[in-house]
Amino acid sequence: MKKASQEKLNLLKEIEAKIEKYKNIVIFHHIRPDGDCLGSQFGLKYLIKENFKDKNVYTIGDPKGSFPYLNFPMDNLENKPINNSLAIIVDANFKNRIECREYLDNNTFNDVIRIDHHPNDDDLNASLRWVEPEAPAAAQQVAELAYKLKWKINEEAATYLYLGIYTDSVRLTTSTTNEKTMFLVSELWKHGAKKDLIHNEMMKKTLEDIKISAFVQQNMQIKNKVVSFYFSLNDQKKLGIIDPLKANRPFLLANIDDNKIWVFFTEEDKNKIRCEFRSNGPCVRNVAIKWGGGGHHRASGAQIDDEKNIPLIIKDCEKEILNIKDYD
Ligand SMILES: [Mn+2]
Numbered sequence: 001m002k003k004a005s006q007e008k009l010n011l012l013k014e015i016e017a018k019i020e021k022y023k024n025i026v027i028f029h030h031i032r033p034d035g036d037c038l039g040s041q042f043g044l045k046y047l048i049k050e051n052f053k054d055k056n057v058y059t060i061g062d063p064k065g066s067f068p069y070l071n072f073p074m075d076n077l078e079n080k081p082i083n084n085s086l087a088i089i090v091d092a093n094f095k096n097r098i099e100c101r102e103y104l105d106n107n108t109f110n111d112v113i114r115i116d117h118h119p120n121d122d123d124l125n126a127s128l129r130w131v132e133p134e135a136p137a138a139a140q141q142v143a144e145l146a147y148k149l150k151w152k153i154n155e156e157a158a159t160y161l162y163l164g165i166y167t168d169s170v171r172l173t174t175s176t177t178n179e180k181t182m183f184l185v186s187e188l189w190k191h192g193a194k195k196d197l198i199h200n201e202m203m204k205k206t207l208e209d210i211k212i213s214a215f216v217q218q219n220m221q222i223k224n225k226v227v228s229f230y231f232s233l234n235d236q237k238k239l240g241i242i243d244p245l246k247a248n249r250p251f252l253l254a255n256i257d258d259n260k261i262w263v264f265f266t267e268e269d270k271n272k273i274r275c276e277f278r279s280n281g282p283c284v285r286n287v288a289i290k291w292g293g294g295g296h297h298r299a300s301g302a303q304i305d306d307e308k309n310i311p312l313i314i315k316d317c318e319k320e321i322l323n324i325k326d327y328d
Contacts, residue, residue: 001183004148011130012148018113018128019048019055022086026058026077026109030092031099032245033063038072039164040090040115040138046157047146061099064245069201070163077103085109091138091164093122094294115141117168119285120294133296136176139164143184155192162193166202170251174298212239216252224318227253227262230310236267244268250276260324261317271305275313282324287316 004012019025027044029037045057063072079102087109093116095101104112104124114126117140119133135141139161146153146161165185169177172185189195220229229252236247244266253262260282266274275291277284277300285300291313293302304313 001147001180009148011128012145014128015113015115015130015145016149018086018111019052022084022111023054024056024058024082024085025088026060026082026085026103027088027090028092028098028100028104029059029061029063029090030097033061033066033099035067035167036137036139036164037091038063038066039160039162039167040142041160042070042072043139043157043161043164044088044090044115044142046154046160047142047151050154050157051151060103067163067201069197070159077108079103079106079108081106081108083110085111087112089114089116089122089124089126090142091116091118093118093120093124095123115145117141118294118296134176136174136181137165137168139168140181140184143188144180147184147187153187153191155194158188158191158193159198162188162195163198166195166198171202208240212241212247212249213252215239216249220253221314222256222259223314225258225260225321226314226317227256227259228265228310228314228317229253229263230265230273230307231267233267233269244274248274248276250278254278255280260321263314263317265310265313267307273304273307273310275302275304277301277317282317282320284317284320286323287313287320290316 025048027041029041041059045059048055048057058075058077060077061074092098095104112124112126113128114122114124115130115138117132117135117138132141143161216229220227231247241247248266250264253264261279261284264276268274277288279298283297285295285297288295288300288302291302291304295301
């Protein structure tokens with residue numbers, strides 16, 4: 001891996017100095033938890049516990065049963081000011097995207113820092129930010145932090161961080177996955193990341209999954225290089241999906257012929273439709289932002305309240321494809 005610039009190294013050292021300064025460290029994850037936010041949260045927790053033994057490290061939030069083959073034990077903290085405390089936000093930016101935001105609203109902590117690969121601004125009042133949109137996962141940033149600062153990486157930290165990198169990089173295939181990613185992955189494997197467990201668990205599928213895939217792929221729409229699908233609560237119910245958070249499957253629409261954007265709409269409640277945008281080139285973030293959401297260039301999300309807007313959003317995706325020459 002290339003040597004870090006002095007500027008980058010200074011930033012990492014500033015993060016370390018903050019961790020050294022405070023006795024109580026509380027790490028957050030984002031709502032709709034994924035492998036990266038939980039992996040960076042718990043990876044960082046086990047790194048701090050291993051390398052700074054006198055710290056109290058707390059993880060707060062709700063993993064919602066994700067990745068049940070790994071443990072994500074959350075702490076119960078009273079929502080009142082904590083002396084000598086530092087909040088670390090990983091993989092998130094705005095408070096409305098953060099689980100347990102009420103602690104931040106209450107100014108529970110003496111200091112707040114953010115480690116994130118989303119390019120967006122934040123409203124965290126953070127004293128220190130390490131924002132690196134080039135990183136395929138926030139967990140890669142945490143792994144880099146440990147490597148560059150020569151922290152000891154234990155098996156737990158390695159496993160959680162590998163989960164974060166492997167999931168957010170779509171199994172090490174996104175265009176942001178590069179030699180730095182692979183170098184850090186090899187470090188995590190070297191330090192005992194449970195890669196076979198993660199790979200095997202992620203390969204598993206159920207008969208129910210197969211039936212859902214068949215339904216989605218039979219009913220998706222394709223027009224002007226945009227693939228789309230709307231999953232109504234009614235259809236979810238017919239297929240045995242009880243929790244709409246488990247209905248959302250944009251990957252089923254991915255990379256079909258030479259289509260450029262795929263967007264998966266999930267009805268989650270009355271007047272609450274989740275839109276997940278993905279692309280293999282066009283900037284879907286532009287469309288997501290227009291509809292009140294945000295995210296990355298090739299993977300973004302938004303929430304709308306009216307099914308009638310779906311055709312308009314698809315039209316916006318079609319238009320966005322015409323801008324592809326701007327960045328490809
Ligand atoms: Mn992420």
